[in-house]
Amino acid sequence: MTQEIFDWPNRELEAAQTLPSRYFFDPAIFDAEKRAIFYKAWHFACHPNEIEEPGQFVVVDIFDQSVIIVRGRDGEIRAFHNVCQHRGNRLVTERRGHVRTFVCAYHAWTYGLGGELRGAPRTERLEGFDKSKFGLKAVRVEYFAGFVYFNLYEDAAPMTNLFPGAEAYFLDLCPDIKDMRLDSEEDMVVPVNWKVIVDNAIESYHVMLSGPCHKELADFLDFEKDLPICRGNWWTLGGPVKPGLDKMFGVPIGDEPYQTETYMNWWLFPATCLYFVPYTDLVSTFLIIPTGPEETFVRFGYYTPNRPETKITSACKDWMNGGLGPEDIELNLTVQKGLKSFGFDQGRYMIDAERSAESEHAVHHFHNLVHGALTSHQ
Structure with missing residues (x-):
């Protein structure tokens, strides 16, 4: 691949083009x-x-790679490549499950929860066959900010090194993280490039200018303090609500429990977002997994503490699922179509000197991370 494909003319911040x-x-x-x-x-x-x-266990797919994350009998969480070590058959096809052992549907090779090969029919007939050499291949796992993450790359830097300060920032926003449980999960495939989705989600320039749910979001946010802040491989977007706000989503703000008074999107490069809506008793996940040049798998999740759902939380979920989310998806679709036009190649970022809420400097920062990864890999 020639280096010219990665050329990015006019990328200096103050006068940068997209x-x-x-x-x-x-x-x-x-x-x-x-x-x-x-x-x-x-x-x-x-x-x-x-x-x-x-x-x-849960299973997560990244392109052609599939990973099983499972709780062992010793209480430890481990991850393994989702493939039998006999003939390469995909071992597990379900998204979630509960098993005593993993049994390959092809030839019944059986693996323990620690990845060890427990049984393989007729291998006793093989000379020198050593079961200990045919266990599942391990994948790196880390706990970070209350959740479990994995990495396919053995030499990847630890998350605390890649995202300094991100964990403490998140835990301050979500005091109930240890008690959170998955409330609901929804998957969808969107026919756009993954960066179109990220770009839309990390700038507030469009919030006061696009659909009715975005304008409603602008009505309760204090935009003077709603700032995108770039912090290396992670960044945040959000801020407090307007002073004197007494209701959200048509529901009065009362004495029900909530996680934070701040609206906040917390991003880890390349495409993991967890976010908070003020006065709601949940943390939401927004996971972006590309599947093709113009196709992206998106997984939305709601995590709530183990207590009754509050009225504002319920109203927020309806508002996100039925309003704000669909508005953003429609914007993603029309942007992807426009990017294919013969009449467009590069635009101008709206980056102001104040780096205000409406500035697109976080989009430029994200694009720099993408460009840097591609050019350093060559």
């Missing part, structure tokens, strides 16, 4: 992103309470 449009549909660039970014990234797996008992 990534060339080919970054959002070129198969060669997408293939490079798979190798340089996503195969080496830390990926969100689950909350520990999702696999609370020995044998409970």
